[in-house]
Amino acid sequence: MPKSSAFEPRGRVKTKGSCVQNSKLADTVLGQLKARLPPILNFERTTPLLLLALFGLSGCATLPYGYGSAQRYRTSPELEARTSQQIERGQPHKVLDSVGWVWSIPDKIILWDRRIGNHHIGTQTESAIADYLAKNELTSVKVRLNQYHPGDDWRRLGANDSVGAGWRYTLGTLSVLGETIFPGRVFGGDHFNPFTNTVHVYSDVPAVAVHEAGHSKDFAQREWKGTYAAAYLIPGVPLYHEAKATNDALGYLLTESDERTQRDAYEILYPAYGTYVGGAFGGVFGGYGTYFASVLGGHAFGRIKSEQIANGTLPESQHVQSRSVSDIKTTSSTVEVDGQTIERIGVEFP
Numbered sequence: 520m521p522k523s524s525a526f527e528p529r530g531r532v533k534t535k536g537s538c539v540q541n542s543k544l545a546d547t548v549l550g551q552l553k554a555r556l557p558p559i560l561n562f563e564r565t566t567p568l569l570l571l572a573l574f575g576l577s578g579c580a581t582l583p584y585g586y587g588s589a590q591r592y593r594t595s596p597e598l599e600a601r602t603s604q605q606i607e608r609g610q611p612h613k614v615l616d617s618v619g620w621v622w623s624i625p626d627k628i629i630l631w632d633r634r635i636g637n638h639h640i641g642t643q644t645e646s647a648i649a650d651y652l653a654k655n656e657l658t659s660v661k662v663r664l665n666q667y668h669p670g671d672d673w674r675r676l677g678a679n680d681s682v683g684a685g686w687r688y689t690l691g692t693l694s695v696l697g698e699t700i701f702p703g704r705v706f707g708g709d710h711f712n713p714f715t716n717t718v719h720v721y722s723d724v725p726a727v728a729v730h731e732a733g734h735s736k737d738f739a740q741r742e743w744k745g746t747y748a749a750a751y752l753i754p755g756v757p758l759y760h761e762a763k764a765t766n767d768a769l770g771y772l773l774t775e776s777d778e779r780t781q782r783d784a785y786e787i788l789y790p791a792y793g794t795y796v797g798g799a800f801g802g803v804f805g806g807y808g809t810y811f812a813s814v815l816g817g818h819a820f821g822r823i824k825s826e827q828i829a830n831g832t833l834p835e836s837q838h839v840q841s842r843s844v845s846d847i848k849t850t851s852s853t854v855e856v857d858g859q860t861i862e863r864i865g866v867e868f869p
């Protein structure tokens with residue numbers, strides 16, 4: 520979309536007060552968990568990890584929110600030319616979508632939300648990610664809403680020369696091969712692929728879609744994208760990538776979205792971060808106890824923040840300038856590409 524002065528990057532000011540308050544909150548949550556969880560969760564050993572998880576996020580969403588600017592990104596003009604249509608939607612398929620729904624039951628339980636992996640993306644999620652990409656000037660990012668279109672993913676991999684060829688033709692090839700053989704339409708797993716610069720969405724949760732788009736903004740600013748993507752494979756490192764995407768999503772949603780979406784963001788993105796903490800340290804400290812303690816810590820902390828939004832005591836929300844529901848509208852049209860029907864999503868800004 521054309522550059523507009525309304526979307527110029529704004530200043531970054533850390534809300535220090537809220538961080539201090541959050542560390543107190545973290546103490547309270549930890550104390551409560553310690554008292555209530557069964558001893559089998561081995562809380563003494565996992566406490567430092569939870570602290571790390573909570574401080575990693577700790578609600579220090581950088582506010583006022585710093586909008587991204589196309590001038591600051593290192594993206595591929597060739598890929599941009601391939602991305603005239605940013606958002607596409609897969610055709611509904613009763614059997615595939617039902618199998619996919621069942622496959623993601625564990626994720627639904629872990630994040631305690633039935634919209635995870637439901638393979639039915641509503642207009643609110645669609646508008647949220649469209650709005651995020653437009654306001655952050657992320658014009659070469661592709662979004663596939665419950666869509667399987669590996670042919671185009673392979674072409675995007677070839678075109679994306681903002682990632683070094685060495686990484687693209689090794690790790691990048693493996694990643695697209697994985698997406699081709701294990702289609703997200705069945706196996707779910709909302710994710711961003713930095714090699715094709717594509718967001719794949721299977722859950723109907725605006726905050727989750729914005730989090731994935733948050734990864735695309737993080738990558739857009741990096742010079743060594745392939746190396747940054749490869750670093751994600753090192754145990755523990757994903758905590759950094761995930762905190763970046765989650766904090767950006769939180770900052771954005773606290774500025775731009777309605778109250779329900781803001782509450783969702785805390786209630787889902789915090790335990791989701793907990794899964795990464797658990798994954799990173801579960802192996803080191805032994806098993807499921809650490810994993811579940813991390814996820815439960817995320818749920819507890821997220822729900823407290825969500826309650827604070829509801830009763831108007833969230834420190835960060837003092838900085839919220841607009842919390843009206845986005846009134847952008849989306850339209851859809853279908854075309855035949857590569858022998859398959861593709862639903863293209865158009866975005867109309869007021």
Ligand SMILES: [Zn+2]
Nearest residue numbers: 730734761764
């Ligand atoms: Zn993520």
